[in-house]
Amino acid sequence: MEKIVVEDVYKVFGPSPEKGIEMMKQGYSKADILEKTKNTIGVAGVSFTVKEGEILVIMGLSGSGKSTLVRCLNRLINPTSGKIHVADTDVTALNPEELRQFRLKHLSMVFQNFALFPHRTVLDNVAYGLEIQNVELSKRRERAMEAIIQVGLKGNEDSYPSQLSGGMQQRVGLARALALDSDIMLMDEAFSALDPLIRSDMQDELLQLQDKMQKTIVFISHDLDEALKIGDRIVLMKDGFIVQSGTAEEILTNPADEYVAKFVQDVDMAKVITAESVMLKPKEMAYYETDGPKSALRKMRHSHISGIFVRKDRKLLGYVSAEDASEAVKRGDHTLEKVTQTDIETVRLDTPAVEIIPLLARSNYPIPVVDEAQRLKGVVIRGSLLAGLAERGTE
Amino acid sequence: MDMYRIPVGAVIEAIIDFLVDHLAFATRGFAAITSTGIDWIVSALMYPPPIVVMLVFTALAWFLSRNWKIGLFTFLGLFLIWNMQLWGATMSTLALILISTLIAVGIGIPMGILAALSQTAYKIITPILDIMQTMPAFVYLIPAIPFFGLGAVGAIFSTVVFSVPPCIRLTCLGIKQVPKELVEAADAFGSSKSQKLFKVQLPIAKTTIIAGVNQTIMLALSMVVIAAMIGARGLGGEVWRAIQRLEMGRGFEAGIGIVIVAIILDRVMQQYGGKGQAQQGE
Numbered sequence: 001m002e003k004i005v006v007e008d009v010y011k012v013f014g015p016s017p018e019k020g021i022e023m024m025k026q027g028y029s030k031a032d033i034l035e036k037t038k039n040t041i042g043v044a045g046v047s048f049t050v051k052e053g054e055i056l057v058i059m060g061l062s063g064s065g066k067s068t069l070v071r072c073l074n075r076l077i078n079p080t081s082g083k084i085h086v087a088d089t090d091v092t093a094l095n096p097e098e099l100r101q102f103r104l105k106h107l108s109m110v111f112q113n114f115a116l117f118p119h120r121t122v123l124d125n126v127a128y129g130l131e132i133q134n135v136e137l138s139k140r141r142e143r144a145m146e147a148i149i150q151v152g153l154k155g156n157e158d159s160y161p162s163q164l165s166g167g168m169q170q171r172v173g174l175a176r177a178l179a180l181d182s183d184i185m186l187m188d189e190a191f192s193a194l195d196p197l198i199r200s201d202m203q204d205e206l207l208q209l210q211d212k213m214q215k216t217i218v219f220i221s222h223d224l225d226e227a228l229k230i231g232d233r234i235v236l237m238k239d240g241f242i243v244q245s246g247t248a249e250e251i252l253t254n255p256a257d258e259y260v261a262k263f264v265q266d267v268d269m270a271k272v273i274t275a276e277s278v279m280l281k282p283k284e285m286a287y288y289e290t291d292g293p294k295s296a297l298r299k300m301r302h303s304h305i306s307g308i309f310v311r312k313d314r315k316l317l318g319y320v321s322a323e324d325a326s327e328a329v330k331r332g333d334h335t336l337e338k339v340t341q342t343d344i345e346t347v348r349l350d351t352p353a354v355e356i357i358p359l360l361a362r363s364n365y366p367i368p369v370v371d372e373a374q375r376l377k378g379v380v381i382r383g384s385l386l387a388g389l390a391e392r393g394t395e
Numbered sequence: 396m397d398m399y400r401i402p403v404g405a406v407i408e409a410i411i412d413f414l415v416d417h418l419a420f421a422t423r424g425f426a427a428i429t430s431t432g433i434d435w436i437v438s439a440l441m442y443p444p445p446i447v448v449m450l451v452f453t454a455l456a457w458f459l460s461r462n463w464k465i466g467l468f469t470f471l472g473l474f475l476i477w478n479m480q481l482w483g484a485t486m487s488t489l490a491l492i493l494i495s496t497l498i499a500v501g502i503g504i505p506m507g508i509l510a511a512l513s514q515t516a517y518k519i520i521t522p523i524l525d526i527m528q529t530m531p532a533f534v535y536l537i538p539a540i541p542f543f544g545l546g547a548v549g550a551i552f553s554t555v556v557f558s559v560p561p562c563i564r565l566t567c568l569g570i571k572q573v574p575k576e577l578v579e580a581a582d583a584f585g586s587s588k589s590q591k592l593f594k595v596q597l598p599i600a601k602t603t604i605i606a607g608v609n610q611t612i613m614l615a616l617s618m619v620v621i622a623a624m625i626g627a628r629g630l631g632g633e634v635w636r637a638i639q640r641l642e643m644g645r646g647f648e649a650g651i652g653i654v655i656v657a658i659i660l661d662r663v664m665q666q667y668g669g670k671g672q673a674q675q676g677e
Contacts, residue, residue, distance in 0.1 A: 076579055
């Protein structure tokens with residue numbers, strides 16, 4: 001379901017916004033319009049949608065209009081023209097009081113420089129949204145405490161923001177948004193002010209929280225690595241326009257123009273390419289219930305492989321190498337029980353290549369790719385991984 | 396040839412005369428009430444033995460500033476004043492300052508909020524404040540007489556006019572200085588205008604607003620002295636009398652009394668404003 005629908009939104013700052021839009025449509029450049037009419041183009045005819053429970057990253061360099069765009073969603077900035085529907089409400093049509101109610105119910109926001117209230121303790125900061133909804137004191141403290149525990153700040157609830165480190169302050173900012181049960185979270189460069197290690201931790205935590213919460217998140221970022229890591233989909237902006245939108249892989253493997261290509265050229269492909277896109281279909285499997293060492297060996301020989309994965313109850317159980325199987329045949333075993341290695345490494349469909357490489361280096365068998373139910377979906381061998389990286393890396 | 400003279404003074408005089416004719420009953424009524432109030436405060440301060448009042452003020456100064464040095468200075472300063480036989484004059488000066496400051500703050504903070512939140516109000520209020528602050532203080536004494544008569548109430552009127560601008564300006568500045576992101580955050584969470592003002596803007600502007608109140612007190616103190624010319628009693632009255640009789644020593648004694656009162660009020664207010672900041676760990 002589409003949670004947010006943005007249609008043809010313009011935002012022009014200046015004395016004659018309508019004229020700015022007109023010139024924009026006639027194809028004048030941003031600089032020309034500024035020079036001729038003193039109007040600055042913030043957002044230029046942008047349309048996109050966000051699905052429920054999705055993280056959409058809006059990415060671009062500073063001045064690309066991304067922060068303006070996200071503020072149009074909750075009308076901290078009023079769009080000059082265009083339609084914005086959030087949770088089936090036409091946001092552009094709300095009067096101030098309706099807008100206030102709407103923000104209370106649906107939208108919470110996390111800010112780049114945290115925007116914590118310096119005169120309030122952590123607990124009172126987190127409880128702010130509830131306080132202005134007139135939730136009673138004991139209840140809002142309880143809910144604020146839950147949010148504080150969620151972001152791992154238990155024990156700091158009585159501190160003032162200035163007593164906390166940057167990373168902790170942004171956790172407070174996050175908790176303040178989480179304490180409200182709003183279904184949509186807007187995050188404006190939420191992690192950009194943090195140093196890289198803490199930023200990476202916060203990204204991981206956001207993803208973990210998102211697994212549980214399933215909120216609809218619009219995340220603004222200027223950092224492509226961040227966008228690739230947390231975005232289900234990415235919208236790339238330049239000079240107020242959307243240049244390209246799609247999944248991380250779509251953008252990386254098929255950049256729409258030079259601007260996008262330039263943006264993505266520094267990205268380490270190994271972080272983006274997933275197991276799913278480089279795995280091979282397993283040629284043959286052994287069945288634990290019915291196959292003995294002899295038939296397993298025959299399957300291997302038939303498919304020209306030096307080992308075979310064993311399946312039991314439709315789940316991946318382990319791996320048998322050709323040497324072990326032939327020894328078992330010599331011993332006269334009738335089952336695969338003694339020769340199946342069950343402590344093998346597995347990866348998921350969305351595991352990035354960068355995490356598979358060390359596994360491949362350590363193990364003497366191909367890496368099996370499994371789904372949530374432990375069913376074998378494919379195998380990654382050294383050749384397929386390298387081929388996948390090479391193919392997409394040299395665009 | 397006679398040059399045509401633009402009748403600036405005549406027009407202002409006509410306006411004030413008109414206002415006096417039509418408003419004097421109200422202002423005189425107000426004057427009567429206020430002067431009763433002042434008399435009450437002065438007699439309340441004069442009723443107990445001076446040593447009790449001294450101790451109360453010392454305790455108050457120490458409690459508000461949480462600083463024993465300020466408490467000690469308050470005690471010694473008031474003792475010196477009492478010893479110089481300026482106790483009564485000082486108490487009536489304090490009463491005048493107290494009332495003028497309360498009125499000035501009561502007008503100044505709401506005006507400052509208005510100027511900060513409405514661009515139109517800001518554009519109207521700022522030039523008026525500029526005029527108020529550059530006009531020589533003595534000028535305010537003149538209209539005070541027809542409206543409120545000679546004495547303390549006229550003094551309070553001119554003191555309020557003279558001392559209210561910094562309170563308005565700094566309240567406005569304090570609110571405008573609240574970081575844009577914090578205002579955005581308050582908005583983004585759906586705060587109403589009054590929630591935003593009372594839960595975010597005013598608390599964050601508090602230090603600046605208190606600095607404004609402090610300046611208002613200091614200006615009120617200096618004006619209360621000047622207002623002795625239209626019959627306000629107190630330390631200013633002592634100075635005024637010393638000028639007329641050329642009593643150099645007496646004049647300086649009263650002057651020292653004023654300085655002591657100023658230092659006490661200033662330090663207490665500064666510590667009080669600073670304490671708010673320390674609480675936030677800044």
